[in-house]
Each structure stands twice: as C-alpha cells, then as structure tokens.
Amino acid sequence: MVAEIIQSKAVAAGLLKECYSLQGSETFSLATAVNSVILSKRIKFPILEYCGRELFKHISSDKHIEFLDALVKSKVMGSWVIAGMMLQLRLNEHFEKSLAKAAEYITYGNEWYVCDIIGERVMGHGLLKYPMKMLPELKLLAENQDRWLVRSVGVTAHYATKKGLAIYYADEVFKLLLSLANSTDFHTKKGIGWGAKTIAKFHPSIIEKYKNEVYNNPTVKQWFKTKVEIGLRRNEFEIGKYLG
Numbered sequence: 001m002v003a004e005i006i007q008s009k010a011v012a013a014g015l016l017k018e019c020y021s022l023q024g025s026e027t028f029s030l031a032t033a034v035n036s037v038i039l040s041k042r043i044k045f046p047i048l049e050y051c052g053r054e055l056f057k058h059i060s061s062d063k064h065i066e067f068l069d070a071l072v073k074s075k076v077m078g079s080w081v082i083a084g085m086m087l088q089l090r091l092n093e094h095f096e097k098s099l100a101k102a103a104e105y106i107t108y109g110n111e112w113y114v115c116d117i118i119g120e121r122v123m124g125h126g127l128l129k130y131p132m133k134m135l136p137e138l139k140l141l142a143e144n145q146d147r148w149l150v151r152s153v154g155v156t157a158h159y160a161t162k163k164g165l166a167i168y169y170a171d172e173v174f175k176l177l178l179s180l181a182n183s184t185d186f187h188t189k190k191g192i193g194w195g196a197k198t199i200a201k202f203h204p205s206i207i208e209k210y211k212n213e214v215y216n217n218p219t220v221k222q223w224f225k226t227k228v229e230i231g232l233r234r235n236e237f238e239i240g241k242y243l244g
Contacts, residue, residue, distance in 0.1 A: 150183070182219045
C-alpha cells in the first residue's frame with residue numbers, strides 16, 4: 001500500500017506541534033523529532049518549505065545551525081529542503097555564513113539532488129535577491145575543486161533566471177557558465193548546461209551577444225552548444241504560442 005502524500009499545511013502544522021511536544025524529552029531533540037515525525041512521511045516539497053519557515057520562527061536564531069547540522073545527519077531528502085529553506089531565510093542577516101553552510105551541506109550530501117535542492121533555495125535565491133553580493137561568491141564556487149559546488153553555479157543560474165533575474169546579471173552569469181563550458185564531469189555538465197539552457201530561453205539576446213565565443217571557441221564543448229540551442233528553440237516555442 002502506497003503511503004499517503006501530505007500536501008496540506010494544516011496537517012504539517014499538526015505534525016510540527018507533535019515535534020514540539022516531543023522536544024526536550026531525554027530521547028528526542030527537535031531534530032530527532034522532525035526526522036521521526038515529519039521526514040519519515042511522504043511530503044511535497046512546498047509543504048516541507050512551509051515546515052522550514054515555521055521551524056525558522058520557532059527556533060531561536062542562535063540555534064538554527066545547531067538544529068540543521070543535527071537534522072541533515074540523516075541525509076533524508078526532506079532534510080535538505082528544510083535546510084535550504086531555513087538557510088534562505090538567514091541570508092538577509094547572515095549572508096556569507098549561510099552560503100558557507102549551504103556549500104558545506106552540498107559537499108556533505110554528495111548527491112546531485114542535494115546540490116540542486118540546496119543550490120536553488122540558497123544560492124539561487126541569493127542571486128535573485130542579492131545579485132551584487134552573490135556574483136563574487138558564484139565565481140568562487142566556479143573555481144572550487146568540488147564538482148557539486150561547480151554544478152551549483154548552473155543550478156543557481158537556472159533558478160534565478162527562471163524567477164526573473166535582470167538581464168544585466170544574467171549576462172554576467174552566462175559569462176561565468178561559458179568559462180565552464182569545457183567541463184568533462186557528467187554532473188558538472190548537467191548543472192552548467194541547465195543554467196545555460198535557461199538563460200538562452202529567457203534571454204536569447206545574450207546568446208546573440210556571445211555567439212562567437214559559443215560557436216567558434218574550440219574550448220567550448222558540444223554539450224554546452226547543444227544546451228544553448230535547446231534553450232533558444234524553447235524561446236521560439238514560447239513566442240510561437242502567443243503569436244500563433
């Protein structure tokens with residue numbers, strides 16, 4: 001029998017109350033309670049994000065990281081969603097520390113989905129809301145030896161562009177992606193290609209601007225060109241829906 005998928009905030013609120021009632025017993029920390037009561041169930045990502053927002057308010061700010069460090073030890077997928085949401089909410093007052101912790105979790109998780117879950121919610125949101133602060137951080141991620149952190153640059157580009165990143169910043173990010181277009185690692189290519197495809201879809205004028213570097217630079221691999229072409233075709237399709 002397939003377990004019920006929890007899609008209601010009201011149900012999630014009840015589960016959180018259960019966690020709070022368990023907290024403080026000799027055997028249940030709040031992180032243990034959340035893992036046992038919430039993360040053992042099938043819950044949609046938006047509801048997990050809701051849980052993250054509620055936990056952010058419930059836990060004192062000086063205890064956020066302690067809670068998250070304990071939570072993600074389980075490496076359950078939902079723990080990364082809650083962690084990503086809480087770190088996102090900490091960006092306003094703890095920008096550098098939140099990014100550093102996000103990078104730490106991505107490396108610790110050591111899976112493509114951990115990179116994508118954390119990368120979208122922390123780095124992607126950071127680029128969208130604080131682009132001038134995030135661009136230098138993205139360059140550092142691009143230079144990192146960890147393939148997941150390099151992949152996160154593409155994940156960040158995809159999320160922020162899809163959510164409305166201004167073309168000036170999208171241009172800067174595309175140049176960074178272009179510098180990684182010679183990557184050979186499978187997971188890195190997937191992330192960087194994802195970002196390039198999304199920028200091509202939403203800002204084809206950027207591709208026009210850099211078409212010589214994309215198509216005539218021998219260091220740019222075919223996988224990158226293919227992703228750009230897919231993005232451009234999707235842009236044409238979207239335009240065709242409105243014109244046709």
